[in-house]
Amino acid sequence: MKILVVGSGGREHALAWKLLQSSQVEQVFCVPGNGGTASLNRCQNLSKSVDDFEGISNFALQEGIDLVVIGPEVPLAQGITDYLQSQGLKVFGPNKAGAQIEASKVWAKTLMQEANIPTANSAVFNRAAPAKSYIKSHGVPIVIKADGLAAGKGVTVATTLNQAVEAVDAIFRGQFGRAGEFVVIEECLTGQEVSVLALTDGLTIRPLLPAQDHKRIGEGDTGENTGGMGAYAPTPIATVNLMERVQKQVLNRTINALRAKKIDYRGILYAGLMINPNGEFKVLEFNCRFGDPETQVILPLLETPLEELMLACVEQRLEQMPPIAWKQGACATVVAASGGYPGTYEKGKVITGIAAAQAAGANVFHAGTTLNQQLITDGGRVLNVTGIGENFEQALRLAYAGIEQIDFEGMYYRRDIGHGILDFRF
Ligand code: AMP
Ligand code: GLY
Numbered sequence: 001m002k003i004l005v006v007g008s009g010g011r012e013h014a015l016a017w018k019l020l021q022s023s024q025v026e027q028v029f030c031v032p033g034n035g036g037t038a039s040l041n042r043c044q045n046l047s048k049s050v051d052d053f054e055g056i057s058n059f060a061l062q063e064g065i066d067l068v069v070i071g072p073e074v075p076l077a078q079g080i081t082d083y084l085q086s087q088g089l090k091v092f093g094p095n096k097a098g099a100q101i102e103a104s105k106v107w108a109k110t111l112m113q114e115a116n117i118p119t120a121n122s123a124v125f126n127r128a129a130p131a132k133s134y135i136k137s138h139g140v141p142i143v144i145k146a147d148g149l150a151a152g153k154g155v156t157v158a159t160t161l162n163q164a165v166e167a168v169d170a171i172f173r174g175q176f177g178r179a180g181e182f183v184v185i186e187e188c189l190t191g192q193e194v195s196v197l198a199l200t201d202g203l204t205i206r207p208l209l210p211a212q213d214h215k216r217i218g219e220g221d222t223g224e225n226t227g228g229m230g231a232y233a234p235t236p237i238a239t240v241n242l243m244e245r246v247q248k249q250v251l252n253r254t255i256n257a258l259r260a261k262k263i264d265y266r267g268i269l270y271a272g273l274m275i276n277p278n279g280e281f282k283v284l285e286f287n288c289r290f291g292d293p294e295t296q297v298i299l300p301l302l303e304t305p306l307e308e309l310m311l312a313c314v315e316q317r318l319e320q321m322p323p324i325a326w327k328q329g330a331c332a333t334v335v336a337a338s339g340g341y342p343g344t345y346e347k348g349k350v351i352t353g354i355a356a357a358q359a360a361g362a363n364v365f366h367a368g369t370t371l372n373q374q375l376i377t378d379g380g381r382v383l384n385v386t387g388i389g390e391n392f393e394q395a396l397r398l399a400y401a402g403i404e405q406i407d408f409e410g411m412y413y414r415r416d417i418g419h420g421i422l423d424f425r426f
Helices: 010-019 035-039 053-063 073-077 080-086 096-103 105-114 128-138 161-172 240-260 294-301 306-314 354-359 392-403
Strands: 002-007 027-032 043-045 067-070 122-125 142-146 155-158 183-187 192-200 205-207 216-218 222-225 230-233 267-275 281-287 330-337 363-366 369-372 374-377 381-389
Touching (some): 002 010, 002 053, 010 035, 010 294, 010 363, 010 381, 035 043, 035 363, 067 080, 067 306, 073 080, 073 096, 080 096, 096 105, 096 240, 096 281, 105 122, 105 183, 105 240, 105 281, 128 183, 155 161, 161 183, 192 240, 192 306, 205 240, 230 294, 240 281, 294 330, 294 381, 330 392, 354 363, 381 392
Parallel strands (some): 002 067
Antiparallel strands (some): 122 183, 142 183, 192 205, 216 222, 230 330, 267 281, 330 381, 363 381, 369 374
16 A cells, blocks of 8 residues: 655654554655654655645555545645545545534534533633623633634633733734634633544544643643643543543544534544543543644554554444554653744754664654754654653653653753653653
C-alpha cells in the first residue's frame, strides 16, 4: 500500500512512523511533513500546502495512493475529504459536514444538547451586551469560547469578571475573524481532563487508549494554554467502568446523532472530557482528528496494524474487525518547545542531540523542524521526546533521559510531565 499523510506536526510524524511499521505499507508520502518524516525510511515529503486540494489529489491519483490520512482540523473543516473523495480517493478523516463538530462550538453544543450527551451548561451570543449581562448574572469562574477554529487560542477560563468581559470584547472586536461571530459562554468545570480518541466508520465507534495531556506552559499546570506540553497513555483515571459509560453516553450517542443528521463520519472522533473526583464526566469539546501530542503516546502502544483499522473505517467495516490489540505498558512524551512559546518565538535554531536521545532509549517525534542540511527548529513545539516502558516510571525516565541529550537555543520543557500519576519531577 501507498499512503499519503497530510500535515506537518508531531502527530503526522507519529502517524507516518506507525504506518511504516506494517509490512503491508510500501511507502508513505507527507504533505508537507517535517524534518522527522524526511528522515524516515520509505517516507518522502512533498512541498505542497495542506490547502492545495487539487495538487494533493493530482499527486495521489498519479502515484496510485491507496489511502489519504488527514492530520489537522483546518483542511478537514475546509472540505479536503469531500474534494478528494469526489476524485475517487479513499480518505481517512470526516467530510466538511462532520468536521463542524470541531469547527463550530455552537454546532457541537447543539448536537450534545439534542443527543443528551453530558456537557457543561452554556449559552450562545452574537452581541457583546447580552453576553456581558449573562456573565454578570452567573459570576466567575466562567469560560468564554469563540465559536470557530482559533488554533487553540479561542478559549478563556476567566477567574475575574474583567477577564471574562475582556475575552468577550476581544472576540467581538474580530480577533478571530469569522470564528468569533458567536461566543459560547459556559459553566466552568473542574477535575481531570482526559482525551478519548475513537475510530469510527460512521456506524461503529471504538475508543483507542485514553490519554491525558498537559495543556499549560508552566510546571504544576500553570500559565498560558498551549497545544500541549506533554502527554501519557493509558491514563489510569479512565477506568474500565468510566470507559463503558463514555462509550454509551458519548461515543454511541454522538455517532447516532450524526447519522440522524445524515452525516457519514469516518475517521477519528476525539472527545475531550472533564472528570470530577466522583468519576462523573462532561464533554468539554469534540475534535474531528487525532490529538497532538496524544497520538504520539497512543500509537506506540498499538499492535493492530494502523492502516487496517483506517481502511476498515473508510470502507465501513469496523464492526467486523477483531478487538484492537494493545501492547502492555505505558507511553509518555515530553515536548521540547521554542523559548517564548506560546507567545512569540524565533525559528531556525540548530537542533543537536537527537541521535544521542535515541541511543538513550527515547523515540523522538518531530513537531516543528525542517531538514535543511542541518536540522533546524521551525515551530513553537519542536520535538516530542517519547518513552515507551513497562510502566509510567520507566516511560517517563526514558523520555527525560532522551530530552536531556537534546539542545537548541532557547529550548524549554516541563520537568513534571506525568505529575498526576507519579509524585516526583525530573
Ligand atoms: P477547547 O478548545 O474547548 O478544548 O478548550 C480548551 C481548554 O480549555 C480545555 O482543554 C480545557 O482545559 C479548557 N476548558 C474548556 N471548556 C472548559 C470548561 N467548561 N470548564 C473548564 N475548562 C474548560
Ligand atoms: N492535545 C489537544 C489537541 O490535540 O487538541
